[in-house]
Amino acid sequence: MTMEAIIRLTIFLSVLALMVGWEVARPKRQPRYNRWQRWPANLGIVVIDTLVTRLLVPAGVVGAALWAQQQGVGLFNMLQVPAWLAVVASFILLDIAIYWQHRAFHRIPVLWRLHRVHHADPDFDVTTGLRFHPIEIVLSLGIKAAVAVVLGAPVLAIIIFEVVLNACSLFNHGNVALPPKLERAVRKILITQELHRIHHSSVKTETNSNYGFSVSWWDHLFNSYTGQPQAGSDNVDIGLTDYRDASLTTKLWGLLRIPFR
Secondary structure (H helix, E strand, C coil): CHHHHHHHHHHHHHHHHHHHHHHHHCCCCCCCCCHHHHHHHHHHHHHHHHHHHHHHCCCHHHHHHHHHHHHCCCHHHHCCCCHHHHHHHHHHHHHHHHHHHHHHHHHCHHHHHHHHHHHCCCCCCHHHHHCCCHHHHHHHHHHHHHHHHHHCCCHHHHHHHHHHHHHHHHHHCCCCCCCHHHHHHHCCCECCHHHHHHHCECCHHHHCCCCCCCECHHHHHCCCCCCCCCCCHHHCCECECCECCHHHHCCHHHHHHHHHC
16 A cells, blocks of 8 residues: 555656656747646646545545455456456446446536546646545545446556556646647557647537547547637637636635535
């Protein structure tokens, strides 16, 4: 458990530093607010999320997978399959589950109340990928833990999945852009910044598309893919039209209150 935390933190900080450096050197768009106006809230809520999850569920999803393994419950703990196949299949099925979780948080009103904290960010950069209400984080952790138990997912699969999920969230929220030819190739496999920026558009049909965090396959498969925004790549209106008050959207106390307004 200690090693898992060290691995995740090291990779998280490395990717975060890489993306911040990229944004400083080659930003895609000029933001509405400077970093000092938004980052304290976006980074502050990460600290709260971490404290809440460590307090309520200290073992996390890895703990759930270990419990399932010890009890011999879950699909891959009952089937005789090669270890590599259990890891690969668990990773893919967890990713599909997170796709549908994300879609549910958009479509179910009470869950959207929580998730709109993420979408109410008036700008789009690497810290947007960290900006989730603590209640949403706890619910998400519970969903992932339940899927891990049902699958009997190997611990290695959970660690790889969590590392990739966090890294992809930082990557595809970056205020950066890949070279056009490279972006067109990469988006066939991964969710790029160009694709995920569409998901943060204030246009509702665009917000309710491109739900994937890692691969773009699920959006194609489940008919939720949008390849180009109506306003064009450089003119996407980021945020929610009902949430333009900076005291709510750029302040930590405001973010915590959004679901209850």
